[in-house]
Amino acid sequence: MIHVLIVEDQAASRYLLKALLEGSDYRVTEAADGVEALAAARREPPDIVVSDALMPRMDGFALCRAWMQDENLKLIPFVFYSATYTTPEDEALALALGAVRYLMKPVEPQLFLAELQTVRMEWAARLAPGSVPPLAEPDFKAMHDVALARKLDNKMAQLSEANLKLSQSEHNYRQLFEDNPHPMWVYDLQTLAFLAVNDAAIAAYGYSCDEFLAMTAIDIRPAEEVPRLLQAIEEVKQGTPMSGIWRHRKKDGTPMDMEVVSHLIEFNGRHANMALGQDVTERERAREQVLHYTEQLKDALMNTVQVATTLSELRDPYTAGHERRVASIAVALGDELGLEAQRVKGLQVAGLLHDIGKITIPSEILSKPGKLSAIEYQLIQGHSQTGYEVLKTVAFPWPVAEVVLQHHERLDGSGYPHGLKGEAIHLEARILAVADVVEAMSAHRPYRAALGIELALAEIERGRGNQYDGAVVDACLKLFRKKTYSIPV
Secondary structure: OOEEEEEOOOHHHHHHHHHHHHOOOOEEEEEOOHHHHHHHHHHOOOOEEEEOOOOOOOOHHHHHHHHHHOOOHHHOOEEEEEOOOOOHHHHHHHHHHOOOEEEEOOOOHHHHHHHHHHHHHHHHHOOOOOOOOOOOHHHHHHHHHHHHHHHHHHHHHHHHHHHHHHHHHHHHHHHHHHHOOOOEEEEEOOOOEEEEEOHHHHHHHOOOHHHHHOOEHHHHOOHHHHHHHHHHHHHHHOOOOOEEEEEEEOOOOOEEEEEEEEEEEEEOOEEEEEEEEEEOHHHHHHHHHHHHHHHHHHHHHHHHHHHHHHHHHHHOHHHOOHHHHHHHHHHHHHHHOOOOHHHHHHHHHHHHHOOHHHHHOOHHHHOOOOOOOHHHHHHHHOHHHHHHHHHOOOOOOOOHHHHHHHOOOOOEOOOOOOOOEHHHOOHHHHHHHHHHHHHHHHOOEOOEOOOOHHHHHHHHHHOEOOOEOHHHHHHHHHHHHOOOOOOOO
16 A cells, blocks of 8 residues: 655645545555654655645755655655645745655646656656755755745735735725714623714714713613613623614713614724614604504594494393493403404404394384294394494404304304304304303393303303304303303493
């Protein structure tokens, strides 16, 4: 197995080269510089050496010279493989020292392996291996110094170019910071002391630059915001960006709402947070007004619903309070079933309006103490459709009209007005159906005395899963029997 000595100061490069060679049936020894390479080679001479040029302690050129001065090592072919010394003069120096190849990184793996194979074949065919005349010490020193100076000049030029780009980048970044029309500030993450502010921040808060730089991020906030700030700072240290709307305070004490985004930076060697803010005081004030107006509209809507309910009850004084009690039971059922609050509110509205269609039925029929005739009963049944017609053009945020239309439908299709079955009936209508039956049976009616809550519960229990939704019935039984719920008076 061919033994290759790799001389390379970069561990990652050594690893890749070793993996390539070992994968191609070479045996590999590693060295990080020329000093290690000489020691390793003298302990166990390799069949070929592959060396970088730029290395600490002893570079590749000095290693090659020492290699060729050793009576045993000079019989082993020396190959340069470098990414830093890449000029024709560098190659000339290497070949003058006795190297057989000067390869410049990167080389495709297969080409690299082919070059090694060629070197071995050529070296084996040479009549006098290692017979390159050694450079005189003055000549080597002069050529080596020139190579080092050339490399130093190149590095200095690269460093100068990098510094120029960095300076330009810093200038552009500072320009963006200083000229940004929105307030920006930088503060130390440990002390919270301001390190920099832009003109927009000075104008927004009313402090001078010197005043800002004598303050901390706490000083521009009311006391109640400080715990939130300190918590956010801890999260920022863990890598969570700070964002959101914060209450800040101007120099004259005027509060303002500032929407802030920030990120971590290194600022003059300190861990800092750079923030950009936008004054959203007017936007937040407008949002609060919209919320206030929305609440007023909600109140107006509920008041209107209450008025409609009252008008309906005036037509039928014997069942006064029925709609309100049904709505209360329906709300309790909705909560028990885990409906979201907004949906329960819609259920309440539908409960309050579920019998509004009765306003078109003559009051003498509504309050008739005896049995209804077939025509009278048909008129009563029409109240669901009438209620739908009254409500369908009202832009409720819930399906109130549909629920009112369906509250007398039954799971098995035996209800009215359309004989709907199962899931075709809104859940809210199925809830109202149970609430309506429970309230009606337990309350007094012109044609009969109150039957009581137990008979009402027995009725829905009897119709569970057939006429009435099983989950709704179970919730109702739990409310009354286990949670001691009682119908509001």
